[in-house]
Amino acid sequence: MTTSKPQEVDPAVSAELARLRDSIDNIDAAVVHMLAERFKCTQQVGHLKAAHQLPPADPSREAQQIERLRRLAESAKLDPAFAEKLLNFIIAEVIRHHERIADDAGGAAADAGE
Numbered sequence: 001m002t003t004s005k006p007q008e009v010d011p012a013v014s015a016e017l018a019r020l021r022d023s024i025d026n027i028d029a030a031v032v033h034m035l036a037e038r039f040k041c042t043q044q045v046g047h048l049k050a051a052h053q054l055p056p057a058d059p060s061r062e063a064q065q066i067e068r069l070r071r072l073a074e075s076a077k078l079d080p081a082f083a084e085k086l087l088n089f090i091i092a093e094v095i096r097h098h099e100r101i102a103d104d105a106g107g108a109a110a111d112a113g114e
């Protein structure tokens, strides 16, 4: 096992590590903001579906998205299997939101005697 002695790190290495970590922090912030925007859109889709009695999940749309994202990942030199797993993880959360919105809308309609 190697032992690390942070106080002996070459200052040039520390500076390069700090520069890269600054970029990583900026990218992570962009990912969070983009995900927040995506969830704002999917929330609206959830309300539209609930208002028109459409199912929370749309497997044929998901299959198209996965196909497209795998192609984009390949051309960006990102592992397509990782891209697919990430999209499936996000979509599963969206579907959970849509189910909750539909349940809430169903309950509200029942309360109103519809």
Ligand SMILES: C=C(O[C@@H]1C=C(C(=O)O)C=C[C@H]1O)C(=O)O
Pocket (backbone or CB within 6 Å): 042, 045, 056, 057, 058, 059, 061, 062, 065, 090, 091, 094, 095, 098
């Ligand atoms: C957002 C939608 O609802 C679900 C979530 C999806 C997504 O997060 O991209 C895609 C398909 C649906 O299973 C949709 O139908 O467009």
